[in-house]
Amino acid sequence: MYSEKVMEHFTNPRNVGEIKDPDGIGQVGNPVCGDLMKMTIKVEDGRLVDIKFQTFGCGAAIATSSIVTEMVKGKTLEEALKVTNRTVAEALGGLPPAKMHCSNLAADALHRAINDYLSRKGGSGDGQDQSAGGHERGS
Ligand code: FES
Numbered sequence: 430m431y432s433e434k435v436m437e438h439f440t441n442p443r444n445v446g447e448i449k450d451p452d453g454i455g456q457v458g459n460p461v462c463g464d465l466m467k468m469t470i471k472v473e474d475g476r477l478v479d480i481k482f483q484t485f486g487c488g489a490a491i492a493t494s495s496i497v498t499e500m501v502k503g504k505t506l507e508e509a510l511k512v513t514n515r516t517v518a519e520a521l522g523g524l525p526p527a528k529m530h531c532s533n534l535a536a537d538a539l540h541r542a543i544n545d546y547l548s549r550k551g552g553s554g555d556g557q558d559q560s561a562g563g564h565e566r567g568s
Contacts, residue, residue, distance in 0.1 A: 432523055434520075444499070445495075448470065452549070453469070453546030454541075462487070464486035464490060466485075466490065466534040468542045475505050476504065480542075486534055489531035493524070517535060
């Protein structure tokens with residue numbers, strides 16, 4: 430069974446779509462089911478100021494992507510890179526074991542989009558200020 434939070438994000442997903450002229454793009458295919466995920470990001474001063482996703486995945490993939498975009502928007506790239514499929518599943522109140530692979534899509538696409546952004550910059554690491562704020566998230 431899915432948690433209420435999963436159902437809520439599934440029926441009302443946030444940040445669906447594609448950013449025009451993105452700073453980074455992350456695309457992944459799920460080796461388990463063959464589904465696809467694409468995330469586009471906008472970065473300013475080392476922070477994710479916008480993020481959108483498109484997926485051909487299942488309901489769990491939609492819900493995990495939706496919550497990932499909410500979790501990382503406004504965060505530094507460093508903080509966003511700490512988001513894993515496990516933290517995502519936890520934020521959603523758990524996923525059925527058979528659906529854990531779906532949450533990999535969201536976390537992997539996010540990481541890929543950030544790495545794409547960093548490599549576009551030439552990987553020079555031009556001293557983004559990483560005044561890491563709190564990353565506490567209630568509930
Ligand atoms: S079954 Fe493919 S993403 Fe969930």
